[in-house]
Amino acid sequence: MHTDTVNKPSMQVDPPVHKFAKLLLVIACFIGLIGVLDRGGRFLNRHLLGIYPPDQPFEYTYVTVSPETDIERLLKQYGLWNIERNDRIKPVVFDRYPLLETASEKISEKKKIFFHVLLPAALIVQAEIKQERRFLIKAISQINRKAAQIDFDPEANDWQQKLTTASVNRLLDISEKYGEMNAARLLTKVDIIPVSLILAQSAIESAWGGSRFAVHGNNMFGIWTWGDDGIVPNQRDEGKNHKVAVFDSLLDSVRAHTLMLNKLPAYRRFRDIRKVSRNPFKLAEGLTYYSSRRIHYFNDVKAMIRQNQLIQYDSTVLDPEV
DSSP: OOEEEEOOOOSOOOOOOGGGHHHHHHHHHHHHHHHHHSSSSOBOOTTTSOOOOOSSOOOEEEEOOOTTOOHHHHHHHTTOSSOOTTOEEOOEEESSOOOOTTSOOOHHHHHHHHHHHHHHHHHHHHHHHHHHHHHHHHHHHHHTSOGGGOBOOTTOOTTTTTSOHHHHHHHHHHHHHHTOOBHHHHHHHSOOOOHHHHHHHHHHHHTTTTSHHHHHHOOSSOOEEOSSSSBOOTTOOTTOOOEEOOOSSHHHHHHHHHHHHHHOGGGHHHHHHHHHOOOHHHHHTTOGGGSTTTHHHHHHHHHHHHHTTGGGGGGOEEOTTO
16 A cells, blocks of 8 residues: 655646637536536536546545555554544545455445445535635626626626636636536536535445445546547447546546536536535435436435435535645
8 A cells, every 4th residue: 555645636637728619618518417417517627627636636535545554453553543523534545445355244334334435525625716716706796796797708808807817717618518608607607515514425326336436446426428438338229429527536536526517407406405504405306417317316416415324424515734
């Protein structure tokens, strides 16, 4: 096992080309609609909607897991074995979810391992989004107009005059990332997702880390893609050409899931609910298009949260001093 502290970037993406921003937004919306019309809104084009490295990356410990890794000992080493409400969590990122054939046979401990391996990644993604949101709110106040009246159009100069070049470029990047130019609507997208919801969906979608897509692709959320990269599903319908996305780490998988819920039209209701409540049970009802099972799916998400007492993790915070 090897561990080291790095500012590890996610997938490398081409620098934004702002003059094509409007076209990209239209294409992104079309992609989202495809997700609605097909088996749920879980399509991710990694070039248009891809995994964006944070503008100011957090330092974290990156851990490579092998079949010989004693994951229980490792979690105890990093203070991730016994976790209570309001605990400060060390930013430890595992490159993949460990296979548990040789680990504890107790179901309760296997569940603990699953949630505690994913927890730091979920908190890091939350911290990245909070950072973006703070920057966005500050920029809007500097422009000194109502958010609904501001469009981050790269061709317009009116909103850029009171900002530095660096701030303008960062706003254009965020606008492109989330597929939205209007500042008010962008604020509804640049927002956190409760950890309990992230953990519940990952357990369901990855079969507790045991699915082929989780094992071979770090895909903990069943996210689809197309093109050359990805894993072909065994039961893909004839005539379909989608694949299941492959990610470099668990952190990138969580980033992709969060961006998908925050960006695609399929989850507009999810974001509307979040405007008035961050209650994960209410938010789960906005996941109708995540699965063809519709209402039965979000009821499963609610049950997963309730039965495993995942609400306790919503009060944990990332330890910034580690």
